[in-house]
Structure formats: structure tokens, C-alpha cells
Amino acid sequence: MRHPPTADLDALLRELLQRGVEFIVVGGAAAVIHGAPVTTQDLDIVPRQHAGDAQCLLAALTQLDARFRPVTPGRDIAPTEQHVSGRGQLNLITRWGPLDVLLRLHDARGYDDLVAHSMGIDAGGLRFRVIDLATLIEIKRSTGRARDALVVPLLLAIQARPSGR
Numbered sequence: 001m002r003h004p005p006t007a008d009l010d011a012l013l014r015e016l017l018q019r020g021v022e023f024i025v026v027g028g029a030a031a032v033i034h035g036a037p038v039t040t041q042d043l044d045i046v047p048r049q050h051a052g053d054a055q056c057l058l059a060a061l062t063q064l065d066a067r068f069r070p071v072t073p074g075r076d077i078a079p080t081e082q083h084v085s086g087r088g089q090l091n092l093i094t095r096w097g098p099l100d101v102l103l104r105l106h107d108a109r110g111y112d113d114l115v116a117h118s119m120g121i122d123a124g125g126l127r128f129r130v131i132d133l134a135t136l137i138e139i140k141r142s143t144g145r146a147r148d149a150l151v152v153p154l155l156l157a158i159q160a161r162p163s164g165r
Contacts, residue, residue: 003067003095007029007097009032009043012094016060019056026044026105027044029043046103058079061078066099089104114135117134118130
């Protein structure tokens with residue numbers, strides 16, 4: 001199956017939501033949702049990890065034909081329940097493009113730590129959670145990655161708008 005290099009955010013979100021996966025959108029997609037004039041190649045999510053959540057996530061990943069990236073000949077590995085129940089970061093490619101499942105952020109925070117710092121979004125009939133702007137800025141500042149540092153001034157400008165968005 002062909003795996004596109006750029007994420008179809010709408011299709012990925014729909015598939016995850018149809019399978020009952022609870023998650024918070026973070027990363028570049030969150031910046032886009034908040035109005036930053038940036039593009040993103042993937043969808044980054046922090047999934048909830050309560051009882052039964054691993055099975056929902058694994059069902060969605062199976063439907064998405066998810067594989068660990070990079071996919072190389074002889075190394076075509078699909079995620080397992082053990083993977084989605086862990087604490088790491090799963091860099092996957094799917095039939096709708098790249099999906100990063102961040103069971104914990106670089107600072108060890110997971111869904112339960114972040115949910116109070118997220119907000120509900122209703123976009124095109126899709127209802128999901130996205131990290132709030134202040135926390136997104138905090139996360140981007142703390143990663144130490146140059147590409148994240150470049151986005152921070154854009155996010156700060158959005159935060160400074162009189163409307164708050």
C-alpha cells in the first residue's frame with residue numbers, strides 16, 4: 001500500500017475519531033489550528049491511556065495500515081498493543097500520511113497531564129481536543145529543536161492578538 005509523505009489531517013482525525021480514540025492534537029497541527037501560518041507534514045497526537053484505550057488506538061492504527069517509519073525493505077513493522085500501551089513516541093506512516101503517537105512528550109507529560117491545558121474543537125463536524133496556545137508555546141520553547149524555535153514568535157503573535165486568537 002502507498003503511504004503518502006504528507007498527512008491528510010482531516011482523514012487521519014476522522015479515522016481516529018470513528019474508532020473512539022481520545023487524544024489531544026499537539027505539534028505543528030496544533031499550531032495550524034491556532035492560526036499559525038505554517039505547514040506540517042504529520043499529525044502529532046497524545047492519546048489517552050485509560051483502560052480499553054489501547055485497543056481503540058490499535059484498531060484505528062490497523063485500519064490506517066500504520067507502520068513504523070521509515071519503512072524499509074525487510075523491516076515492515078506494524079504497531080502492537082504493547083507499543084501503544086507504553087510511554088514512548090511512535091513515529092508511524094499510514095495510508096493517510098505520517099502520524100506521530102506521542103504516548104509521552106519529551107518532558108514526560110501524557111494525556112492526563114495535558115488535558116487540563118487543552119480545549120475542545122469542532123471543525124467540519126469533527127470534535128476533538130487541541131493543546132491550548134500557552135501550553136503549545138511552552139512545549140515548543142522547551143524541545144530544543146530549531147524548527148520549534150522558529151514557530152514560537154508566530155505563536156506569540158497570535159497570543160498577543162486582542163481577541164486572544
